[in-house]
Each structure stands twice: as C-alpha cells, then as structure tokens.
Amino acid sequence: MPAIEVESLYKVFGKGAKGAVAQLKAGVPRDELNARNVTAAVIDHDWAIEAGEIFVVMGLSGSGKSTLIRMLNGLIRPTAGTIRIDGVELGSLSKREIRRLRREKISMVFQHFALLPHRSVVENVAFGLEIKGLNKTERLERAREAVQLVGLAGHEDKLPAQLSGGMRQRVGLARALAADTEILLMDEAFSALDPLIRQEMQDQLLELQATLGKTIVFITHDLNEAMRIGDRIAICDGRVKQLGTAEEILMHPADEYVAEFTADVDRTRVLTAEAVMEPCGSRDTSAFPTVECDVPVNELYEPVLSSKAPLLVVDDNADPLGVVTPRSIIKSLAPERESGDAEQEPQPA
Amino acid sequence: MIEYLRNWFWTYVWKPLPDMPFGDWMETFIRWAREAWSAGFDAVDAGLEFLYTHLADGLLWLPSGVMVLLFAAAAWAAKGWKLGVGIGLGMFVVAWTPYWEETMQTLAMVLVAAAIAIALAIPLGIAAAESRAFSAVARPVLDFMQTLPAFVYLIPVVMLFSVGVVPGIIATIIFAMPPGVRLTELGLRQVDGEVVEAGQAFGASPARILVRIKLPLALPTIMAGLNQVIMLALSMVVIAGLVGGGGLGAVISGSLGRLDIAAGFNAGLAVVLLAILLDRVTQGLSDRTPVARAARLAR
Ligand SMILES: Nc1ncnc2c1ncn2[C@@H]1O[C@H](COP(=O)(O)OP(=O)(O)OP(=O)(O)O)[C@@H](O)[C@H]1O
Ligand SMILES: [Mg+2]
Numbered sequence: 157m158p159a160i161e162v163e164s165l166y167k168v169f170g171k172g173a174k175g176a177v178a179q180l181k182a183g184v185p186r187d188e189l190n191a192r193n194v195t196a197a198v199i200d201h202d203w204a205i206e207a208g209e210i211f212v213v214m215g216l217s218g219s220g221k222s223t224l225i226r227m228l229n230g231l232i233r234p235t236a237g238t239i240r241i242d243g244v245e246l247g248s249l250s251k252r253e254i255r256r257l258r259r260e261k262i263s264m265v266f267q268h269f270a271l272l273p274h275r276s277v278v279e280n281v282a283f284g285l286e287i288k289g290l291n292k293t294e295r296l297e298r299a300r301e302a303v304q305l306v307g308l309a310g311h312e313d314k315l316p317a318q319l320s321g322g323m324r325q326r327v328g329l330a331r332a333l334a335a336d337t338e339i340l341l342m343d344e345a346f347s348a349l350d351p352l353i354r355q356e357m358q359d360q361l362l363e364l365q366a367t368l369g370k371t372i373v374f375i376t377h378d379l380n381e382a383m384r385i386g387d388r389i390a391i392c393d394g395r396v397k398q399l400g401t402a403e404e405i406l407m408h409p410a411d412e413y414v415a416e417f418t419a420d421v422d423r424t425r426v427l428t429a430e431a432v433m434e435p436c437g438s439r440d441t442s443a444f445p446t447v448e449c450d451v452p453v454n455e456l457y458e459p460v461l462s463s464k465a466p467l468l469v470v471d472d473n474a475d476p477l478g479v480v481t482p483r484s485i486i487k488s489l490a491p492e493r494e495s496g497d498a499e500q501e502p503q504p505a
Numbered sequence: 506m507i508e509y510l511r512n513w514f515w516t517y518v519w520k521p522l523p524d525m526p527f528g529d530w531m532e533t534f535i536r537w538a539r540e541a542w543s544a545g546f547d548a549v550d551a552g553l554e555f556l557y558t559h560l561a562d563g564l565l566w567l568p569s570g571v572m573v574l575l576f577a578a579a580a581w582a583a584k585g586w587k588l589g590v591g592i593g594l595g596m597f598v599v600a601w602t603p604y605w606e607e608t609m610q611t612l613a614m615v616l617v618a619a620a621i622a623i624a625l626a627i628p629l630g631i632a633a634a635e636s637r638a639f640s641a642v643a644r645p646v647l648d649f650m651q652t653l654p655a656f657v658y659l660i661p662v663v664m665l666f667s668v669g670v671v672p673g674i675i676a677t678i679i680f681a682m683p684p685g686v687r688l689t690e691l692g693l694r695q696v697d698g699e700v701v702e703a704g705q706a707f708g709a710s711p712a713r714i715l716v717r718i719k720l721p722l723a724l725p726t727i728m729a730g731l732n733q734v735i736m737l738a739l740s741m742v743v744i745a746g747l748v749g750g751g752g753l754g755a756v757i758s759g760s761l762g763r764l765d766i767a768a769g770f771n772a773g774l775a776v777v778l779l780a781i782l783l784d785r786v787t788q789g790l791s792d793r794t795p796v797a798r799a800a801r802l803a804r
C-alpha cells in the first residue's frame with residue numbers, strides 16, 4: 157500500500173470551481189480559466205508515493221506546489237479527486253480525525269520556519285509533542301534528542317531570534333522529527349537559506365533519511381535541489397508535466413517545458429556511469445578498469461583520463477553493462493543532441 | 506423645471522414626513538428599560554459601587570507617604586529604577602497637593618472602569634478577529650461609542666443608575682473600551698499566518714491555537730490597547746465628576762464654577778501625574794511580555 161496516493165486530484169480557486177474542473181477535464185487550458193478569475197492550482201494529479209521515498213515536487217512560482225502539499229495534510233480541501241494516506245481517504249475524515257491524523261502521521265517543515273518567537277529552541281521543538289499531550293519532562297527530553305539529531309546541541313535554550321537562518325530551519329526540522337511521524341511534508345524548506353547552508357541542509361536531510369527512512373514530500377522551485385535529494389521528481393505547472401527519476405527527466409525530458417528546466421542542471425552530478433556508457437560491442441573488456449554503474453559522472457573524469465583503455469561499467473554483481481570513454485561522456489552531456497544520436501542512448505528501465 | 510422638482514419634493518416627500526422620531530424612540534426605550542430591567546440595573550449599580558468603594562478605601566488605607574513609596578516600587582518593578590525615582594517624585598508632588606484622597610478615588614474609578622472595559626474588549630476583539638461578519642458589525646458600533654459626545658449618553662445612564670460614581674464608571678467604560686477591542690483584533694490579525702498554519706499542521710485545535718499561539722503573539726498589541734483604554738478612562742474624570750463621581754473630577758468641575766484657578770491647577774496636575782504613572786507602568790509591563798522581549802533580542 158502506498159504511503160500517499162492521489163487520484164485525479166484538482167484544486168481550483170474562485171467562483172464556479174466545480175464547473176471549472178469539468179472544463180479542465182474536457183481540455184480547456186489553464187490560461188483560459190485565469191482570464192475569468194478562476195485559478196486552477198492543481199490539475200489532474202495522479203501518483204503514489206511508497207513509504208521511505210523522497211518525492212520532490214518541482215515547479216515555478218504559482219504552479220500549485222504549496223496548494224498540493226497543503227491538501228496532503230488537509231489544510232486545504234480538494235475541489236475534486238481523492239487523497240489516501242496509508243489507504244485512508246482524507247475526504248472521509250471529520251475535522252477531529254484530520255487533526256488526529258496530523259498529530260500522529262504527518263508533520264510539516266515551513267519555508268519561513270514558522271517558529272514561535274517567544275519560545276526557546278527546545279520549547280519550539282516540543283510543540284508537536286505538547287499537542288500530542290505528552291507531559292512536560294517527556295516532551296522536553298524527546299525534544300532535546302531531536303535538537304541533537306539536527307546538530308543544534310548547546311543551543312537548546314536560545315530564542316529563534318538568536319539563531320541564523322540555517323539554524324532556525326534546523327529547529328523547524330527538529331520540530332517535525334520530534335513529532336515522530338512517518339510522513340514529512342517540506343514546503344520550500346530550504347529556499348530561504350543561502351546556497352552553502354542550503355547544500356549543508358540537503359546533505360543533512362539525506363543523512364537523516366538514510367537512518368530514519370521517512371516518507372518525504374519535498375517542494376522546491378530549484379531543479380538542482382530536486383535532483384540532489386529526490387528519489388523521484390514530479391515537474392508541475394498545474395498539471396504534472398513529467399514524473400520520474402532525475403536521470404529519466406534529464407535524459408528524456410517529456411516536452412519543451414521540462415527541457416528548458418533541465419538546461420540549467422549540473423548534469424555531471426546527476427548522471428551516472430550507466431547513463432553515459434556505450435555498448436561494449438565486440439571489444440575485449442577483460443583488461444579494462446571497472447567502475448560501479450552508480451558513480452556520478454563528475455567522479456569519472458579522473459579515472460577516464462588516467463586510463464588508456466575505456467572504463468568498464470559493472471553492476472552490483474560485477475556483470476559488465478557497457479564502457480565509458482571520453483567521447484561517450486561528452487556525447488551524453490551535450491545539451492542539444494541530434495536526433496540521430498538519441499538512438500544510441502540507453503533506454504530507462 | 507428645478508422649481509417644479511423642488512415643489513414636488515416638498516409636497517410629496519418632505520412635508521408628509523413625520524418629525525424625526527429616533528430621539529423619541531430612544532427616550533421611550535430608556536424609560537421602558539428602567540422599569541423592565543430595574544433589578545438588573547440595581548445589581549450592576551450595587552456591584553460597581555461595591556468594587557469602587559472597596560478599592561478606594563484600600564488605596565486610602567495606608568498613609569500617603571507609604572503609598573508614594575509603593576507606587577515608586579511598582580514603577581521600579583515594571584520598568585527600572587529610573588522610572589521608580591520619577592514616579593516617586595511625581596507621586597510626592599500629588600501628596601503635596603491637598604487632593605491625595607481625591608486622587609486615590611479617581612485612580613480607583615479609573616482602575617475599575619478600565620478593568621471592566623478590557624475584560625469586555627478582549628473577548629469582543631477575539632470574536633472580531635475570528636469573524637469578518639462580527640467585525641463588520643462591531644466597527645460602526647465602536648465608532649459610535651467613541652464619537653458620540655459623552656453628555657449624550659450620560660443623560661440616559663444617570664436615569665438608569667442613580668447619581669453618583671456609577672454613571673461615571675459606565676460612561677467611562679463606553680468611551681474607553683473601543684481601542685481595547687480594536688487593538689485586540691488588530692493584534693490577532695497581525696499574527697504571522699505561517700505560524701498559525703504550523704499549529705494547524707501539527708494538529709492543534711482552534712482553541713489551542715488561540716491560547717498557545719495567537720494570544721501570546723498578539724499580547725504586546727493587546728497591552729497597547731490596555732494602555733489606550735486607561736488613558737481614555739482618565740480623560741473622562743471631569744465628566745464623571747459632573748454627575749457626582751467625586752474624586753479629582755469633582756474638584757475640577759467645582760473650581761470651574763468658582764473660577765478657582767489654584768484648585769483647578771492642583772487637581773489638573775494630579776490628573777496629569779496619575780496619567781504618567783499609569784502610562785509608564787502599563788508600557789513597562791507590555792515591554793515585559795515574552796514576545797516583546799524576544800523582539801528586543803532580535804535587534
Ligand atoms: N486561497 C487562495 N485563493 C485564491 N487563489 C489562490 C489561493 N491560494 C493559492 N492561489 C493561487 O493558486 C496558484 C498556486 O498557488 P501556490 O501557492 O500553490 O503556488 P506555489 O507553486 O506554491 O508558488 P510559490 O513557489 O510562489 O510558493 C497561484 O496562482 C495562487 O495565486
Ligand atoms: Mg509555495
């Protein structure tokens with residue numbers, strides 16, 4: 157059973173929302189509705205997230221990302237369609253039951269941190285536990301653990317105003333982690349941070365995820381960030397334009413819209429040896445040095461240049477998959493490729 | 506043509522119109538209410554009288570010298586030693602005038618009126634912040650309360666309650682309450698939407714969000730409302746004195762009749778010093794709210 161599942165999900169703001177859904181289903185474009193002061197924020201979303209996955213929703217400003225994530229924990233009601241959390245349909249729950257679901261299953265990290273300015277770091281982190289009804293000693297103890305987990309030990313008794321942006325967002329993350337829910341919603345959680353701290357936070361999130369194994373819905377308008385942390389990425393503009401792994405989106409953009417985004421992405425960090433290899437052909441590969449198939453391209457330059465022979469790409473069982481040469485790398489990285497070359501690209505599974 | 510229209514308007518609209526009846530309606534209503542709800546008014550009358558007399562007696566229980574020191578200590582605790590010294594000196598000047606007793610009576614009246622006004626204003630402000638409809642209805646009513654000349658409602662209030670300190674307190678509550686409601690509403694509406702959303706996202710109930718998030722964050726603004734309420738209440742002392750409220754108001758209105766410049770000035774000075782005391786102490790308290798303290802740290 158998927159952790160989160162949405163089915164033909166729509167959210168339309170403005171008068172006559174229901175009618176607008178019918179029109180959207182009939183193929184009326186989103187812009188035409190805008191002219192009538194009706195905003196279609198989320199159109200026909202249809203996907204499922206497995207437990208333990210990091211699912212990234214990426215899109216420009218106004219593409220309905222926040223609307224989507226707020227529907228997932230019931231802060232906004234969908235205009236049409238269904239959302240199931242662990243198989244339970246959100247629409248069938250009363251307000252009370254939704255509040256319980258939020259306390260027990262879903263927590264959220266906010267773009268501007270949304271901390272209580274008059275409460276210390278631990279008291280902020282303990283907020284979710286306070287609502288759950290834990291007694292003071294227990295919730296403070298668990299809050300302290302969460303504060304340590306995000307690397308803020310020693311700052312427990314400071315006020316948010318005394319912290320830097322990156323530290324404040326760690327408090328926001330700790331608050332969500334302390335609530336100990338299976339699902340974590342993160343709405344542009346790192347967008348307000350400067351690039352270095354942002355990268356640090358991304359690394360920390362991945363590190364935490366490796367041990368905690370939460371189900372994470374992560375929203376961003378930055379495709380580099382999406383590709384760095386996402387197991388799968390949905391590129392949205394009202395509708396889902398493309399849904400797939402970072403590599404699938406880079407190698408096979410579904411349309412012009414997606415292709416435009418991918419032009420800015422640092423491919424060498426996302427693409428792996430498997431994506432830039434070419435078939436072994438009739439070569440005798442026994443003497444070639446080997447690389448694992450999931451090594452990113454930017455770690456291949458050194459071995460490729462220092463080896464006279466091509467590199468042999470092998471999978472987990474050491475079976476050969478293909479070979480990497482300087483030529484194959486350059487060919488895969490070139491942003492505009494002739495249609496003739498496309499035939500040689502490995503097809504995604 | 507214009508002539509014709511004017512004649513038409515005169516004969517068909519203006520002349521048949523009866524005399525403006527709103528004033529009569531009000532009078533009938535007040536007379537009726539006095540009969541119908543006399544028990545209620547008597548109870549309110551007795552209650553306010555009780556609060557006022559006991560508070561005034563309490564303030565006059567200790568000799569003025571000790572009270573001056575107590576006021577100075579309160580100011581010190583609320584803000585710091587500088588204010589403590591300033592207030593001590595101010596209160597000493599008040600004790601020096603022949604009107605210490607009247608000043609304490611006025612203080613008691615202001616405190617009772619302001620406490621009741623703020624106790625009514627906060628729930629009304631919460632309702633106005635939560636409901637746009639309530640806010641839309643409350644706004645003109647508050648405008649009315651604040652701008653209607655006090656003498657206008659003093660007449661019915663004196664009819665409903667006996668002459669004395671109570672009509673003064675009631676008129677003061679009516680006049681001083683609006684900023685309490687307004688600033689409570691404003692403070693609650695200004696609370697960062699994302700923080701409220703955080704409360705919702707963690708599954709807090711609306712009541713809990715109000716008590717744990719919105720009210721603490723709005724507290725500095727609500728305290729500013731309390732400050733305004735107290736200042737407006739003080740500005741009503743003379744009018745309260747006119748209807749038998751006693752205190753400094755009676756001294757001032759009396760000196761007005763006798764053209765007694767000295768007495769009027771002394772009593773006026775006491776009012777000003779009392780205002781400064783109450784203003785600084787409430788401001789000091791609002792600087793001590795947790796949110797205001799956190800905001801200072803951010804700078
Ligand atoms: N409560 C609302 N009432 C009317 N329109 C709304 C409402 N909330 C959002 N919208 C509209 O829906 C669209 C999508 O908004 P949303 O906040 O989901 O975008 P977003 O992808 O999160 O953008 P950003 O990157 O700027 O946060 C926008 O055009 C917005 O104006
Ligand atoms: Mg958004």
